[in-house]
Amino acid sequence: MFDLEIHLDEQDLARALRADVAAGLRASPKWLPPKWFYDARGSELFERITRLPEYYPTRTERQILAEHAADVARLTGAKTLVELGSGSSEKTRLLLDALTAHGTLGGFVALDVSPAALRDAADKLIVEYPGLSVRGLVADFSRHLGAVPRGGDRLVAFLGGTIGNLLPAERAEFLGDLRAVLDDGEYLLLGTDLVKDPATLVPAYDDAAGVTAAFNRNVLRVLNRELRADFVEDDFAHVALWDRENEWIEMRLRARRDLTVSVRDLDLTVDFAAGEELRTEVSAKFRREGVQRELAAAGFDLRHWWTDPQQRFAVSLSRATVLP
Helix, strand or coil, X not given: CEEEEECCCHHHHHHHHHHHHHHHHHCCCEECCHHHXXXXXXXXXXXXXXXXXXXXXXXXHHHHHHHHHHHHHHHHCCCEEEEECCCCCCCHHHHHHHHHHHCCCCEEEEEECCHHHHHHHHHHHHHHCCCCEEEXXXXXCCCCHHHCCCCCCEEEEECCCHHHHCCHHHHHHHHHHHHHHCCCCCEEEEEEEECCCHHHHHHHCCCCCCHHHHHHHHXXXXXXXXXXXXXXXXXXXXXEEEECXXXXXXXXXXXXXXXXXXXXXXXXXXXXXXXXXXXXXXXXXXXXXXXHHHHHXXXXXXXXEEEXXXXXXXXXXXXXXXXX
């Protein structure tokens, strides 16, 4: 059985894009949120990134989940698995298999901004897991957590290190909002990329084949198509930098020369000086003590912390504590 609920439609996305672009291109320094990378081409490029030799997070997280999914099932006994930003739900199958084998799983809730991705994933899951109730929520996890159905001894999975795309204040708000929709004793499974040698970190965002550079510049194609902008991709160089103070990677687009860009649908003209940078993504890296502190502040008790042998990535299991 598959149900699809729409909490975010094309008009919502268009309004959000217009607001983000207007604010970000008028700011100093200029910025754009990373969520606008992911049109069909951007999603395909990101899938290619996950298979690159330099990009360790996806395969490392999958390795951890393969090793500990049975532990997650045993420890949580979850009847409902909820995945935020589910996409194709590929890694989720490790959890679905483990919870099915444990004998507790009854339902799966997938939240994503793409109805096509949700339908495609659901078509496969219904065949692979007969009797599983699958619900898709077309929604933004930063705005629509209240749409997640209550009850069912839920385990919420937020994987891929996506939480690192949120700035510290945004993370605090997100974790607080998530805790508010969970019942006492329900669980959060969180994937976090860890602080490590920049010699490993930076190439993951600046690969030799140039796939990440194409992914970064794809946001300009989105603005050209959706807002009738006239960005020229080759006018911007891809930049990936390690910010040691904030312990995050920043992806930027650097103007190769003085530029004037028009965004016609916003009636906006934007000047770029040669060398000026537009920030397109922050990807924070974490330490255990920081993750534990942020979770505790939101009302979660970190119970288990699993990493790979090289300490590159972590998957943690936390329990929603009793709120005052």
